[in-house]
Amino acid sequence: MPTPSNSALAFPEYDVAIVGAGPAGAACALALRGSGLRVALLDKATFPRDKVCGDAIPGHALKALGQLDPAYVDALWQLAPRDEVRRSRLVAPGGHSFYLHWKLRTFNSPRLHFDAALLQLVRQHTDAVVLENATLKELSILSDHARLQLAGGADITCRVVIGCDGANSAVGRQLLPEPRLARAHHSAGVRAYFENVADTEAGTTEFFFSRSHLAGYLWLFPVGEGRYNVGLGMLSELVSRHKIDLKKLLLENLATHPALAGRFRAARQLGPIRGFGLPMGGGRQRPASGARFMLCGDAASLIDPLQGHGIDLAIRSGILAAAQAAACVAQNDFSAAFMHQYDEQLQRQLGPQLAHSYRLMRLLGTRPWLMNLGTRLARLPGISAWVKRLLA
Known part of the structure; x- marks a missing residue:
């Protein structure tokens, strides 16, 4: 002091x-x-x-x-x-997905x-x-x-x-x-690097939402030279309440998630999974x-x-x-x-x-049905731009 x-x-x-x-x-x-x-x-x-x-x-x-x-x-x-990023793919718990295209170069x-x-x-x-x-x-x-x-x-x-x-x-x-x-305003995350990930899309970051990690998501981000930053983040109050091992959950999702399992079958992990905290x-x-x-x-x-x-x-x-x-x-x-x-x-x-x-995270993170519905609606003409404004 x-x-x-x-x-x-x-x-x-x-x-x-x-x-x-x-x-x-x-x-x-x-x-x-x-x-x-x-x-x-x-x-x-x-x-x-x-x-x-x-x-x-x-x-x-x-x-x-x-x-x-x-x-x-x-x-x-x-x-x-x-790796230049031009769009993001969001995959809802039900498996439906849609793309957001970004105006700013990044x-x-x-x-x-x-x-x-x-x-x-x-x-x-x-x-x-x-x-x-x-x-x-x-x-x-x-x-x-x-x-x-x-x-x-x-x-x-x-x-x-x-x-x-x-x-x-x-x-x-x-x-x-x-x-x-x-803990309601703090997230925990883990991250590892991988190579040889199958079926990747150039210039695309991917977000996977699941019932196993509500109020959070699994990400797959290309970082250049054929390597990918792969991680999982979740609200700390849920990690604490359910005693979740994020490192274990990440690997389980890569092995079993319908949209990821086949893509990581031949992937090679580069280095350990490391954790970090996110004060929101x-x-x-x-x-x-x-x-x-x-x-x-x-x-x-x-x-x-x-x-x-x-x-x-x-x-x-x-x-x-x-x-x-x-x-x-x-x-x-x-x-x-x-x-x-x-x-x-x-x-x-x-x-x-x-x-x-924060309000949107709390709303979507506890209602997988809403995420599924929003993903379907976002694929309709004229709706995608509104969803982008909501999420961006």
């Missing part, structure tokens, strides 16, 4: 310290390009590093980066491996490569100081600065801290009361800011409850945090009251989407 300062610090080392160099942190640093602020971007890992995820890069993520500088998106389209790419490419953009286009293998050990908010103590004994001082360090954010844990896990938005959230700090992306529970994606929301929140940090420095006001403008911007720009997605 914030602690009082006994002595003023004449000049903090940085204006902004961004903790976490994933999509939210990298976007924040890119958005601060040309601001004149002294920026440090630190991460506990050394890049490239893996991040357990579905590896789908939403079109709105690329759109937000392109609004900062089209050159960023041009560079990311050169990334390899990747692609899938393993986070091992995508996050490293984003960080490389920061190195190329900004003056931010990038500190890898820098684990935050202790964070203190003082009256005139923030102090970050790193593992190994090094200290960083700054005027504002931006926590972009994921679902288990060290910044959030140290500066906000530890929240009780709200759309409900009552703890604050995303306070005196001299802000939280972005997964650290602020900005995961879409319906589709499970968060990279676009992480990037957009990182850009909003950058604007707020610049305003704080310009006004020399780092109070919780002034910083609350960031929370208001999150709610205004992202809140309605998250709330809509």
